[in-house]
Amino acid sequence: MSKKHIEECVRDSLEVYFKDLRGTEPAAMYDMILKVVEKPLLDVVMKHADGNQSRAAEWLGINRNTLRQPDGTLTYEGTTTNRVPEPGVHVGGDAQHDRSP
Numbered sequence: 001m002s003k004k005h006i007e008e009c010v011r012d013s014l015e016v017y018f019k020d021l022r023g024t025e026p027a028a029m030y031d032m033i034l035k036v037v038e039k040p041l042l043d044v045v046m047k048h049a050d051g052n053q054s055r056a057a058e059w060l061g062i063n064r065n066t067l068r069q070p071d072g073t074l075t076y077e078g079t080t081t082n083r084v085p086e087p088g089v090h091v092g093g094d095a096q097h098d099r100s101p
Contacts, residue, residue: 014033042056042067045059045060053067
């Protein structure tokens with residue numbers, strides 16, 4: 001599967017989303033899309049990385065700490081840890097990876 005195919009899947013899903021709205025205007029789509037894409041992305045990447053957080057972070061092009069929530073647990077639901085992230089670590093990305101709508 002190519003990046004083009006993934007892009008087409010997203011595009012098709014968005015077209016269905018708008019069709020399902022039946023004329024109702026959407027709200028906060030950017031945040032909604034990021035949230036619905038992040039979980040399956042993390043699930044699949046962690047599965048293929050055999051649960052190796054460093055490898056998964058490398059594949060995702062993010063810092064390993066970005067996979068963690070402020071309480072030290074992983075954003076990936078299948079694993080928890082007591083490790084506390086470094087101060088200033090932002091859940092969901094760092095300034096380099098955050099995007100504004």
